[in-house]
Amino acid sequence: MAQYYQARGIENADPDDIYLGNGVSELITMVLQALLGPGDEVLIPAPDYPLWTGATKLCGGTPVHYICDEENRWWPDPEEIEAKVTENTKALVLINPNNPTGAVYPRHILEKLVDIARRHHLMLLADEIYENITFDDVEMVNAASLSDDVVTITFSGLSKTWRVAGFRSGWIYVSGPKQRAASYLEGLELLMNMRMCANVPAQHALQAALGGYQSIGELIAPGGRLYEQRTTAHRLLNEIPGVDAHRADGALYLFLAWMQRCTPSKMMRPSSSSCCVPRRFWSRTGARSTGRTPSTSGWWRCPVSRTWRRPLRGSLTSSATIARERSRASEAACAQAPGRGQAASAVLLQLLTDLLEALLGAGEPPLAPVRQGFAALPQRQ
Ligand SMILES: Cc1ncc(COP(=O)(O)O)c(C=O)c1O
Numbered sequence: 001m002a003q004y005y006q007a008r009g010i011e012n013a014d015p016d017d018i019y020l021g022n023g024v025s026e027l028i029t030m031v032l033q034a035l036l037g038p039g040d041e042v043l044i045p046a047p048d049y050p051l052w053t054g055a056t057k058l059c060g061g062t063p064v065h066y067i068c069d070e071e072n073r074w075w076p077d078p079e080e081i082e083a084k085v086t087e088n089t090k091a092l093v094l095i096n097p098n099n100p101t102g103a104v105y106p107r108h109i110l111e112k113l114v115d116i117a118r119r120h121h122l123m124l125l126a127d128e129i130y131e132n133i134t135f136d137d138v139e140m141v142n143a144a145s146l147s148d149d150v151v152t153i154t155f156s157g158l159s160k161t162w163r164v165a166g167f168r169s170g171w172i173y174v175s176g177p178k179q180r181a182a183s184y185l186e187g188l189e190l191l192m193n194m195r196m197c198a199n200v201p202a203q204h205a206l207q208a209a210l211g212g213y214q215s216i217g218e219l220i221a222p223g224g225r226l227y228e229q230r231t232t233a234h235r236l237l238n239e240i241p242g243v244d245a246h247r248a249d250g251a252l253y254l255f256l257a258w259m260q261r262c263t264p265s266k267m268m269r270p271s272s273s274s275c276c277v278p279r280r281f282w283s284r285t286g287a288r289s290t291g292r293t294p295s296t297s298g299w300w301r302c303p304v305s306r307t308w309r310r311p312l313r314g315s316l317t318s319s320a321t322i323a324r325e326r327s328r329a330s331e332a333a334c335a336q337a338p339g340r341g342q343a344a345s346a347v348l349l350q351l352l353t354d355l356l357e358a359l360l361g362a363g364e365p366p367l368a369p370v371r372q373g374f375a376a377l378p379q380r381q
């Protein structure tokens with residue numbers, strides 16, 4: 001694993017700096033457990049991979065979310081992050097490539113995030129589990145390659161690039177001025193020792209996975225399953241009136257915004273008289289803003305009466321609603337999928353169908369091309 005990071009341009013990566021765990025999920029919890037006490041704050045992206053928020057709370061800390069704005073390619077805004085640093089802030093989390101937005105952060109943004117961590121003495125927690133899943137030659141920069149002088153913990157594992165999530169195998173790489181984090185690392189090692197060891201059979205898979213031929217290369221190239229699914233999903237979804245998704249530069253997700261032909265009951269209402277619409281659709285709804293929503297700067301709060309009476313009636317659903325729909329649709333599709341081999345495509349199709357039917361109404365014509373488009377995609381081998 002040290003060689004893996006060396007090959008990615010982090011020349012001084014050393015085996016002693018690598019810790020193994022039963023998946024990144026376990027390691028996130030352990031890393032935060034060793035770090036946080038009551039009142040400690042962790043800067044976490046929104047939308048986020050929810051484990052980061054949940055684990056922070058579980059460990060007694062307080063998640064403080066910084067916005068990744070859809071209008072800015074879902075990239076974080078360094079100024080906003082810095083404004084949220086307090087004397088209680090202990091760490092800055094970045095997820096790159098990002099779940100759920102599919103964003104890959106450019107070097108200049110990463111440099112600014114590293115600089116914030118440097119100046120405020122924050123630990124940088126870089127969840128880079130999708131680091132090898134990027135499209136169209138987008139540059140993926142490991143934060144650790146920019147942060148020699150910042151205590152940095154990089155997370156990765158077998159679940160995504162090597163597609164064996166059930167093996168429960170992940171690792172962290174600790175870099176930067178480790179002497180400054182000596183007591184922290186002692187605590188972390190203690191927690192790791194209390195767990196005895198990471199899953200041994202999966203450790204045999206690590207060498208085989210990280211060395212040699214990398215099948216992910218074909219999947220993310222034009223003609224490959226992941227590339228074609230991403231491209232087709234993006235194209236077909238954006239053809240549906242009212243649905244809007246940025247093209248993902250990496251990871252396995254598209255994050256949708258949509259204009260719902262809404263009935264008042266389907267609208268997300270922060271209060272009985274207002275709802276949220278994405279700012280980018282503002283001119284189309286014709287509604288007047290009453291201010292930013294508290295949750296994201298890309299959305300506006302506006303009076304209900306102004307939106308649902310308009311022809312392109314605007315409303316938005318919250319990421320919580322998306323997540324609920326997502327897990328419900330995935331469970332249903334998994335139950336019906338004929339075999340494990342087809343599960344991934346089936347889940348994706350079912351998820352899109354369920355979501356769109358729930359929002360647009362069953363039998364709407366836009367779903368037909370989505371179904372056909374997905375049926376024509378390469379199936380999982
Ligand atoms: C951003 C991110 N981090 C961590 C994980 C957890 O990975 P693991 O299977 O190694 O626990 C996931 C899984 O979806 C993820 O999307």
